[in-house]
Amino acid sequence: MRGKKRLVIGVSGASGASLAVLLLRKMLQLSEWESHLIISAGAKRTIDIELNETIEQIEALASVVHDLHDIGSSIASGTFKTAGMVVIPCSMKTVAGIAHGYSDNLILRAADVTIKEHRPLVLVVRETPLHSIHLKNMSILASVGVRLMPPMMTFYNNPQSIDDMQMHIVGKVANEFGIELNGFKRWSGPPVDKC
Numbered sequence: 578m579r580g581k582k583r584l585v586i587g588v589s590g591a592s593g594a595s596l597a598v599l600l601l602r603k604m605l606q607l608s609e610w611e612s613h614l615i616i617s618a619g620a621k622r623t624i625d626i627e628l629n630e631t632i633e634q635i636e637a638l639a640s641v642v643h644d645l646h647d648i649g650s651s652i653a654s655g656t657f658k659t660a661g662m663v664v665i666p667c668s669m670k671t672v673a674g675i676a677h678g679y680s681d682n683l684i685l686r687a688a689d690v691t692i693k694e695h696r697p698l699v700l701v702v703r704e705t706p707l708h709s710i711h712l713k714n715m716s717i718l719a720s721v722g723v724r725l726m727p728p729m730m731t732f733y734n735n736p737q738s739i740d741d742m743q744m745h746i747v748g749k750v751a752n753e754f755g756i757e758l759n760g761f762k763r764w765s766g767p768p769v770d771k772c
């Protein structure tokens with residue numbers, strides 16, 4: 578791809594909008610990448626409930642902001658080159674829409690395009706407990722190569738805070754696109770005194 582590489586970032590109304598904010602902040606440090614942000618109406622609600630940042634402050638972290646209802650936006654077409662897409666966090670409603678090709682907003686359409694163009698699509702799916710409809714929809718998506726990355730807590734790297742846990746999840750998501758984020762700690766075996 579000539580010029581900057583583009584990552585499409587959809588934010589839907591599952592809990593955990595802070596993960597999207599962390600990813601956007603980290604992407605700002607990467608001069609060779611452009612972030613294309615779409616925020617759903619559900620996400621606007623969770624952002625209001627869960628975060629201290631306003632929508633405007635979050636949108637200011639992105640290179641390009643796309644309107645959820647603008648189905649004619651660049652990222653709605655497969656001819657617009659991107660390196661892939663992540664929906665972070667990804668609600669079960671958005672999972673269902675992607676799994677069934679029901680593309681009635683720009684997050685769903687951009688995800689559909691990402692699949693049809695055989696580009697990496699990562700969904701940071703978040704709900705608990707999961708019922709069999711959720712699982713069936715995720716299974717459909719896994720069968721076409723979509724990467725399902727629930728924001729699971731990790732303990733083996735000895736996190737000291739929620740920030741550390743979030744950094745690990747976001748670092749693993751970025752890794753799917755070949756992006757190395759500052760602050761992501763890779764496992765290199767147990768500490769010497771535990772060997």
Ligand SMILES: Cc1cc2nc3c(=O)[nH]c(=O)nc-3n(C[C@H](O)[C@H](O)[C@H](O)COP(=O)(O)O)c2cc1C
Nearest residue numbers: 589590591592617619620626668669670671703704
């Ligand atoms: C505070 C809050 C937290 C929510 N958390 C989740 C969640 O973790 N997972 C989920 O699937 N839906 C969750 N929802 C419900 C979704 O926001 C709702 O289904 C919405 O219609 C999703 O639409 P969207 O995918 O277009 O954003 C939550 C809603 C609120 C208000």
